Amino acid sequence: xxxxxxxxxxxxxxxxxxxxxxxxxxSFLFPGDQLxxxxxxxxxxxxxxxxxxxxxxxxxxxxxxxxxxLTHLFHGEMGYSMTSHLPIATEILNRLPATIELTSVALxxxxxxxxxxxxxxxxxxxxxxxNLILTFAMIGYSIPIxxxxxxxxxxxxxxxxWLPSAGQISLLFEIEYVTGLQLIDILLSDxxxxxxxxxxxxxxxxxxxxxxxxxxxxxxxRLARSAMLEVLDxxxxxxxxxxxxxxxxxxxxxxxxxxxxKVIRDVGLQFANxxxxxxxxxxxxxxxxxxxxxxxxxxxxxxxxIQGGLIVLSSxxxxxxxxxxxxxxxxxxxxxxxxxxx
Amino acid sequence: MxxxxxxxxxxxxxxxxxxWHNFKQPPVVIIGFGCFLFLIVLAVLxxxxxxxxxxxxxxxxxxxxxxxxxxxxxxxxLGTDNLGRDMLSRLMHGxxxxxxxxxxxxxxxxxxxxxxxxxxALTSGIKSSFLNHFxxxxxxxxxxxxxxxxxxxxxPGLENTLWAxxxxxxxxxxxxxxxxxxxxxxxxxVLASRLDGASSIRxxxxxxxxxxxxxxxxxxxLAQSAAILDIAALGFLGLGAPIPMPEWGAMLANGIDxxxxxxxxxYLPGLAILFSxxxxxxxxxxxxxxxxxxxxx
Numbered sequence: 001x002x003x004x005x006x007x008x009x010x011x012x013x014x015x016x017x018x019x020x021x022x023x024x025x026x027s028f029l030f031p032g033d034q035l036x037x038x039x040x041x042x043x044x045x046x047x048x049x050x051x052x053x054x055x056x057x058x059x060x061x062x063x064x065x066x067x068x069x070l071t072h073l074f075h076g077e078m079g080y081s082m083t084s085h086l087p088i089a090t091e092i093l094n095r096l097p098a099t100i101e102l103t104s105v106a107l108x109x110x111x112x113x114x115x116x117x118x119x120x121x122x123x124x125x126x127x128x129x130x131n132l133i134l135t136f137a138m139i140g141y142s143i144p145i146x147x148x149x150x151x152x153x154x155x156x157x158x159x160x161x162w163l164p165s166a167g168q169i170s171l172l173f174e175i176e177y178v179t180g181l182q183l184i185d186i187l188l189s190d191x192x193x194x195x196x197x198x199x200x201x202x203x204x205x206x207x208x209x210x211x212x213x214x215x216x217x218x219x220x221x222r223l224a225r226s227a228m229l230e231v232l233d234x235x236x237x238x239x240x241x242x243x244x245x246x247x248x249x250x251x252x253x254x255x256x257x258x259x260x261x262k263v264i265r266d267v268g269l270q271f272a273n274x275x276x277x278x279x280x281x282x283x284x285x286x287x288x289x290x291x292x293x294x295x296x297x298x299x300x301x302x303x304x305x306i307q308g309g310l311i312v313l314s315s316x317x318x319x320x321x322x323x324x325x326x327x328x329x330x331x332x333x334x335x336x337x338x339x340x341x342x
Numbered sequence: 343m344x345x346x347x348x349x350x351x352x353x354x355x356x357x358x359x360x361x362w363h364n365f366k367q368p369p370v371v372i373i374g375f376g377c378f379l380f381l382i383v384l385a386v387l388x389x390x391x392x393x394x395x396x397x398x399x400x401x402x403x404x405x406x407x408x409x410x411x412x413x414x415x416x417x418x419x420l421g422t423d424n425l426g427r428d429m430l431s432r433l434m435h436g437x438x439x440x441x442x443x444x445x446x447x448x449x450x451x452x453x454x455x456x457x458x459x460x461x462x463a464l465t466s467g468i469k470s471s472f473l474n475h476f477x478x479x480x481x482x483x484x485x486x487x488x489x490x491x492x493x494x495x496x497x498p499g500l501e502n503t504l505w506a507x508x509x510x511x512x513x514x515x516x517x518x519x520x521x522x523x524x525x526x527x528x529x530x531x532v533l534a535s536r537l538d539g540a541s542s543i544r545x546x547x548x549x550x551x552x553x554x555x556x557x558x559x560x561x562x563x564l565a566q567s568a569a570i571l572d573i574a575a576l577g578f579l580g581l582g583a584p585i586p587m588p589e590w591g592a593m594l595a596n597g598i599d600x601x602x603x604x605x606x607x608x609y610l611p612g613l614a615i616l617f618s619x620x621x622x623x624x625x626x627x628x629x630x631x632x633x634x635x636x637x638x639x
Contacts, residue, residue, distance in 0.1 A: 011475070018479045029495045138627070142619040144571055146578045147594060147612030154601060154608075276484035280575055294487070295579055298494050306494050314483050321482065 004329055008322055019314055023307045024069050030303040038069065040080035040088065040304030078308040083300045088308035092290060096312065097180025098168060099289035103278050105205060106212035107271070114217035115263055118224025119256065125229060133221060140218035145277050149211045149284035156207060164204050166286040173197040208285045212278050216270050220263065227262035231255045261332045268324030272317050361556045364632035371631070374624025381618055385442035388434045393417075396435040396588040400426035405604045423593075423607050424600055432588040433614050439589045440577075441618045443504060444569040448562050451508045455515020456558065460550075462516065463523035464542055473516075480513045489572060493581050500589065503582040507572050511565050518561045522554040556633055563626030567619045574615050590615050 027037040036042060039052055053059065057068040072078075078088035121133040157165035168182055169175065175197060178185050183205075186198045231237065232255055240250050279291030286292070290309060297305035329335045355363065366372055394400075406422040407414050408429075414421065420429040462473050480488070492506035526532060527550070535549055576582035577591025585596050590611040597607030 014475055015479050015482075018476060022479075026491065026495070031495075031497075138620065138623060139616075142567065142616055142623050144574055144591075144612060144615045144619070146575060146591075147608075147615065150594075150598060150601065150608060151612070154605065158602060272482050272484045276486040279484070279486055280579070283579065294490065295581075298490055298498075298581060301494075303494065306491060310483075310487065310491060313487060317482055317484070 001329075008325060012318060012322060015318055016315065019311060020070060020073065021066070023311050024066050026307050026310070027303070030306075031301075032303065037303045037307075038079060040082045040085075040302075042082050073311070078311070079304040081297075081305050082302040083297070083305075088304055091293065091305065092308060092312050094180070095288060095290045095293050096316070098182070098287060099275075099278060099282070099291060100316075101181045101183065102205070102208055102212060102282070102287060102289060103271075103274050106209045106278070107216065107267070107274060109209055110213040110216035110220055110270075110274075111267070113213070114220025115224045115260065117217075118221040118263075119228050119251075119259065121221065121225045122228030122232065122259075123251065130225075133225075137218040137221045140221075141215050143214070145211065145215065145280050146284055148214065149208075149281055152207050152211055153284070163207050165207070168204055168288055169197065169201045170204075173200060208281050208287055211285075212274065212281050215277055216274050219270055219273070223263050223266050224259065227259040228255060230262070231259045234258075261328065264324065264331065265328045265335075268321040271320045271324075275313060275317060357552055357556060360636055361559075361629070361632050364635045365628050367635075368628065368631065371624055371628030374621050374628065377617070377621035378625050381437055381441050381621060382445075384434060385438040385445075388438045392431040392434045394428040394431040396427065396432050397586060398427065398431075400428070402426070405600070405607075407604070408606055420610060421604075421606050423597065424604070429606065429610055432593060433590070433610060435588040436590045436593060436611070436614065437618075439500075439583065439587065440570060440573050440591070440615065443500075444566050444573055447504055447507050447569045447573075448511065448566045451511035451565070452515050452558065452562050454508075455512045456519045458512070459516040459519025460523050460546055463520045463527070464546075474520075477513050477517050481517065485510045485568065485572060486575060489576060490581065493576065498581045500577075500583040500587065503573060503576045506576075507569055510572070511569065514565060515558070515561065518557060519554070522557050523550055526550045526553055556629065560626055560629040560633060563622055563629060567622045567626070570615065570619050570622065 027034050030037045035049065035053055035056065035058060036044075038056060041048065041052060044052065055068070056072070057064050076089045078092075080087055081091055084091065117133050117136075121130045124130045153165045156163045164170070173186075173193065173196070174191075175182065175185050176189050178188050182201050183198065186194060186201055189197075191197065237250060237255060240254055245253075275291070278289070279295065281287065282289045282292040283295055290313065294306065294309040294313075296302075297309070365375075400418075400422060403415065403418060403422050404426045405424055406418050406426075408421040409416045409419050418428050418430070420433065422428055423432070462470060465473075488510045489503070489506040492509055493502055496502035496505060523546070527545075532545055532549055535545055540548075573582060573589070574591030574594070577587075577589045578595045580592075580595060583589035583592045585592055593611040594608060594615075597604065597611070601608040
């Protein structure tokens with residue numbers, strides 16, 4: 001387990017190194033002055049710029065410039081937004097929780113819907129349910145996400161009027177900012193309208209979550225289906241069959257557990273995809289998350305914000321990758337130490 | 343009477359022929375393939391067969407619903423948009439933009455990715471391990487975020503979006519070529535031609551490429567459905583094709599303000615995207631199925 005951890009840690013350090021180099025070089029690639037792109041100080045006077053250039057060691061070679069950028073990053077200084085003139089770190093901290101909330105709920109929904117459907121398809125391999133589920137999966141991952149979002153708003157918000165179409169919660173409720181995760185904040189608050197606020201926030205969450213979850217759910221369907229088919233083909237299932245276990249005993253006790261491990265390994269890989277979908281969905285549903293903020297920063301040419309967003313979103317994805325790797329290793333002895341298996 | 347076969351000669355079809363043989367078995371794949379070909383024809387002939395130009399305004403026919411509704415006009419089969427432009431013509435022109443350009447994008451990144459991938463498969467040691475990690479980093483950044491960053495560097499516009507998507511797609515082709523080439527290099531038939539004195543480039547050209555081409559094509563179909571969705575998504579976000587262009591994503595963004603009074607301006611471009619992505623995915627699915635069947639035999 002120690003070697004496993006060290007290897008993952010090594011990978012993480014290397015990845016972060018590359019990522020910071022990438023984001024550092026972006027400040028050169030973006031149009032405009034490199035120092036201004038890095039710090040976001042658009043209106044700085046020449047004296048202020050001189051101080052900044054000293055702070056970022058602009059007159060030394062490129063390697064020490066990079067290291068001074070790294071030191072600033074470690075202190076949480078990512079410069080200032082070119083449009084709002086707030087520190088990027090604060091901007092991101094205000095918005096990241098909303099994205100985490102949306103993506104994690106969507107990921108859970110996708111898993112709880114997709115994996116059982118995939119298992120079901122595998123159990124009825126090449127029969128009617130299998131074909132139906134595969135058709136659903138094909139449509140689900142072919143559908144353009146922005147179109148789906150608009151249709152969902154048109155049908156459920158405008159024509160039927162069941163669910164709200166924009167934002168995270170109705171403006172009537174005032175929720176104190178504690179963790180930034182809206183649902184948890186509501187439960188922590190001591191407002192007398194806590195329950196109504198919770199209901200309202202949930203109603204706001206339903207449509208975006210369904211839109212974000214659809215494509216990953218269909219991928220889970222396919223992963224779960226092929227994992228289950230693989231497991232059902234193994235010798236230990238045949239042995240269990242020969243012992244006279246009933247079909248449901250085999251599925252619930254043996255096949256499902258082994259198949260689910262294989263699916264969990266790929267959950268992390270789906271996360272990058274999920275973030276992409278969430279970015280577009282945030283724009284459509286006016287969700288106050290980091291994706292919408294990033295896309296708006298492009299319209300406003302806020303290069304400092306794009307750099308900060310890249311670093312934060314990608315490291316978030318990496319952390320999720322590593323966490324799923326650990327969960328997978330904890331569940332599956334074969335993955336952590338080869339001597340456990342054949 | 344002519345006899346086709348005089349000798350009972352054994353025929354060995356090329357990997358590509360074998361792929362086609364297995365590919366055409368399931369009927370649904372052939373339907374998808376037919377739709378795919380239809381879209382290609384449409385993309386090529388769009389300028390010739392459309393009834394109107396994509397920017398021609400018919401100011402006395404604003405927001406005309408499709409012909410099957412009561413107020414519709416049969417000379418505008420799918421209705422018109424808020425500037426009186428014929429939806430059918432715009433959708434057909436859009437095929438050559440969204441679908442046609444996605445093919446070009448995929449071919450370009452396939453070519454670059456295969457060259458870099460096969461060169462990197464021939465190297466080993468620290469250079470190759472660095473490249474591997476570098477690819478892992480790039481592959482784990484969300485594709486749209488990467489495309490947005492490249493668009494931010496280059497500036498918005500359809501052409502810059504295409505460059506951005508080409509660059510986003512290259513790493514996956516490098517990755518798959520590299521792995522496939524390495525896998526083939528370990529096999530005995532490559533060793534045999536190596537013992538005959540063939541150089542690495544010759545082995546690549548005559549022994550390895552014919553055997554990995556189907557893997558590359560199947561990856562290309564995956565990449566193409568991603569490319570269609572990305573071109574449309576960037577167009578929708580206003581970072582890709584400018585609004586007057588009949589690119590499907592931009593058309594959708596244009597219709598969004600009107601979608602309550604003129605829903606066809608939103609659902610038609612969306613259906614067009616859905617149709618082309620499903621056709622591409624069906625072709626890809628058939629390809630992967632054919633590969634699996636071949637592996638099992």
